[in-house]
Amino acid sequence: MGQITLQGVQKSFGPVHIIKGADLEIADGSFVVFVGPSGCGKTTLLRLIAGLEDVSGGKILIDGKNVVDTPPAKRGLSMVFQSYALYPHMSVRGNIGFGLKMAGLPKDEINRKVEAAAATLNLTPYLDRKPRELSGGQRQRVAIGRAIVREPKAFLFDEPLSNLDAALRVQMRIEVTRLQKQLGTTAIYVTHDQVEAMTMADKIVVLNGGKIEQYGSPLELYERPANLFVAGFIGSPKMNFVTGEPALQKGAATIGVRPEHLKIERDGGGGWQGTIAVAEHLGSDTFLYVDAGALGMLTARYIGELSLHGGDRVSLMPDPARIHRFDESGNALRG
Amino acid sequence: MATRQTQFLARSLLTPAVGLLFIWMIVPLGLTIYFSTLHYSLLDPGSESFVGLENFRYFLTDPAFLASLQNTLVLVGSVLALTILLGIPLALLMDQPVIGRNFVRLMVIAPFFVMPTVSALVWKNLLMHPVSGLFAWLASLFGLTPIDWFNDVPLFAVILIVTWQWLPFATLILLTALQSLDEEQKEAAEMDGASAVSTFIYITLPHLARPITVVILIETIFLLTVFAEIFVTTGGGPGLQTTNIAFLIYSQALIQFDVGSASAGGLVAVVIANIVAFFLVRIVGRNLEA
Numbered sequence: 291m292g293q294i295t296l297q298g299v300q301k302s303f304g305p306v307h308i309i310k311g312a313d314l315e316i317a318d319g320s321f322v323v324f325v326g327p328s329g330c331g332k333t334t335l336l337r338l339i340a341g342l343e344d345v346s347g348g349k350i351l352i353d354g355k356n357v358v359d360t361p362p363a364k365r366g367l368s369m370v371f372q373s374y375a376l377y378p379h380m381s382v383r384g385n386i387g388f389g390l391k392m393a394g395l396p397k398d399e400i401n402r403k404v405e406a407a408a409a410t411l412n413l414t415p416y417l418d419r420k421p422r423e424l425s426g427g428q429r430q431r432v433a434i435g436r437a438i439v440r441e442p443k444a445f446l447f448d449e450p451l452s453n454l455d456a457a458l459r460v461q462m463r464i465e466v467t468r469l470q471k472q473l474g475t476t477a478i479y480v481t482h483d484q485v486e487a488m489t490m491a492d493k494i495v496v497l498n499g500g501k502i503e504q505y506g507s508p509l510e511l512y513e514r515p516a517n518l519f520v521a522g523f524i525g526s527p528k529m530n531f532v533t534g535e536p537a538l539q540k541g542a543a544t545i546g547v548r549p550e551h552l553k554i555e556r557d558g559g560g561g562w563q564g565t566i567a568v569a570e571h572l573g574s575d576t577f578l579y580v581d582a583g584a585l586g587m588l589t590a591r592y593i594g595e596l597s598l599h600g601g602d603r604v605s606l607m608p609d610p611a612r613i614h615r616f617d618e619s620g621n622a623l624r625g
Numbered sequence: 626m627a628t629r630q631t632q633f634l635a636r637s638l639l640t641p642a643v644g645l646l647f648i649w650m651i652v653p654l655g656l657t658i659y660f661s662t663l664h665y666s667l668l669d670p671g672s673e674s675f676v677g678l679e680n681f682r683y684f685l686t687d688p689a690f691l692a693s694l695q696n697t698l699v700l701v702g703s704v705l706a707l708t709i710l711l712g713i714p715l716a717l718l719m720d721q722p723v724i725g726r727n728f729v730r731l732m733v734i735a736p737f738f739v740m741p742t743v744s745a746l747v748w749k750n751l752l753m754h755p756v757s758g759l760f761a762w763l764a765s766l767f768g769l770t771p772i773d774w775f776n777d778v779p780l781f782a783v784i785l786i787v788t789w790q791w792l793p794f795a796t797l798i799l800l801t802a803l804q805s806l807d808e809e810q811k812e813a814a815e816m817d818g819a820s821a822v823s824t825f826i827y828i829t830l831p832h833l834a835r836p837i838t839v840v841i842l843i844e845t846i847f848l849l850t851v852f853a854e855i856f857v858t859t860g861g862g863p864g865l866q867t868t869n870i871a872f873l874i875y876s877q878a879l880i881q882f883d884v885g886s887a888s889a890g891g892l893v894a895v896v897i898a899n900i901v902a903f904f905l906v907r908i909v910g911r912n913l914e915a
Contacts, residue, residue, distance in 0.1 A: 340816065342812050342815065362815050363816060368817075369812075371809045371812070371813060372809070373807065375810045375813035376810075376813075377827070377828060377831075379832070388817050388827070389816075389818055392819045392823055393818055436813075
């Protein structure tokens with residue numbers, strides 16, 4: 291079991307409020323990603339759940355029990371750190387088995403569990419090596435092995451893939467997701483990368499300035515962002531925001547259209563007119579950065595190759611069903 | 626230093642310094658080797674004559690040699706043990722966030738800047754003096770008989786003084802090492818359920834292995850040649866109880882005026898230092914690898 295509930299959790303360092311009251315319900319077995327720009331408090335929130343920081347107010351319930359006064363080791367959680375935090379003088383076996391050793395398990399049981407965890411992570415040939423003799427991806431797996439061997443109620447991941455190169459990151463992303471589904475253990479994962487969030491999460495928590503902006507499944511966030519911040523943060527390339535006349539016509543202060551929901555026509559068509567500043571041809575996609583005069587810079591995405599180049603005039607036609615409307619304070623308008 | 630020109634330039638620029646250092650080293654060494662083969666007494670000038678290895682035989686069979694060798698090893702070993710055993714807890718304390726931490730650090734490091742003769746005099750006259758010393762006063766407060774440090778436990782008294790001088794060095798090195806210990810590693814250990822003691826044994830102490838090695842090697846070099854503290858406090862006595870090799874060589878040359886025998890002693894000391902260094906590197910040097 292690993293159901294985690296936050297009730298009005300607050301954290302301040304002196305006069306600085308890092309977390310301004312967070313309420314969250316994390317179901318057992320789900321993969322939840324905390325995402326947000328740097329300094330939004332996502333790592334702090336994770337450390338509060340882990341017990342590495344004390345809360346300034348509110349409750350953290352794990353399986354219905356308030357744990358705010360429980361030391362980290364007794365909360366039954368395990369954590370994968372950004373720097374991996376492997377013990378440099380211990381072998382892989384020692385690293386993975388350290389928690390079990392501290393729990394006072396008999397030696398042969400520790401060995402059995404360590405070997406089982408190593409087998410799951412393809413680490414068996416490296417059990418007697420030191421961390422410095424391993425590659426980045428292998429170290430990452432040792433850190434994960436250290437987390438799973440204790441059979442925790444939940445895993446906490448603190449930006450674990452940020453030190454890996456791009457190709458390895460994609461591979462580890464899939465491995466971590468698959469491992470979590472296989473074990474069925476609750477996982478909380480912190481990242482600043484919205485692609486990681488969208489691909490790995492069952493549910494995403496978008497944080498900004500110490501506040502939870504929205505909590506929902508990846509597609510919910512993509513299709514129905516609650517406010518301007520979420521709309522701009524989720525999705526790549528970023529959503530286009532237009533204010534002024536076109537927005538007023540729709541009865542909103544700001545309207546947002548995703549680049550993939552702009553129909554691109556050669557000059558003379560209806561919609562928003564503009565000149566292409568830069569065209570990026572990726573083969574699979576074409577991204578156009580269009581200077582649309584008073585409307586500002588707009589980004590448009592075309593699936594496949596489109597032979598348009600910098601300087602060409604185009605008109606962009608937003609898909610009326612896919613226009614997001616926001617009021618003056620940035621909250622989404624529905625209906 | 627990739628090209629031949631830069632290599633040549635580097636070598637030509639280094640040559641004067643290396644040459645000077647070489648002369649600085651080889652002239653005294655050559656003279657010492659030369660003197661060690663002479664009968665050369667300052668009380669009997671003009672009577673120098675070649676005596677072969679007679680000086681070495683005389684120095685090595687002198688009962689004072691074995692006694693002073695033992696004193697040297699006891700002094701070095703005790704001071705090393707004390708500075709590390711006290712230095713680790715002190716460094717751990719100074720690593721804690723307390724008010725006035727910088728001031729505390731400055732105070733702890735201060736003894737290192739006091740010259741050995743001065744600190745030895747302070748210890749001898751203000752602290753350990755059996756009549757007017759602070760320790761004697763403290764003992765009398767509790768109705769105890771004051772200890773006459775330099776007569777009853779002279780070697781231990783010298784060890785205390787030298788330890789006091791070298792403790793800041795050990796503490797400082799260990800403190801900087803502690804500060805370089807990754808915070809996330811300690812947190813990982815905390816998540817793994819390690820108590821403060823286990824964290825110290827399994828995480829902190831292995832991390833300190835290398836700085837401890839550095840402290841041992843550097844301190845040994847200096848502790849083999851402790852002289853001022855002994856000269857100022859006990860003068861090697863009572864009897865030979867605080868005479869180490871360095872002090873024995875001094876007394877051969879400038880108390881007995883036997884330059885030949887002192888030179889032989891100096892060469893013996895070089896050999897001893899090399900033997901100690903050899904074993905030290907064998908025992909603790911592997912911590913410095915990788």
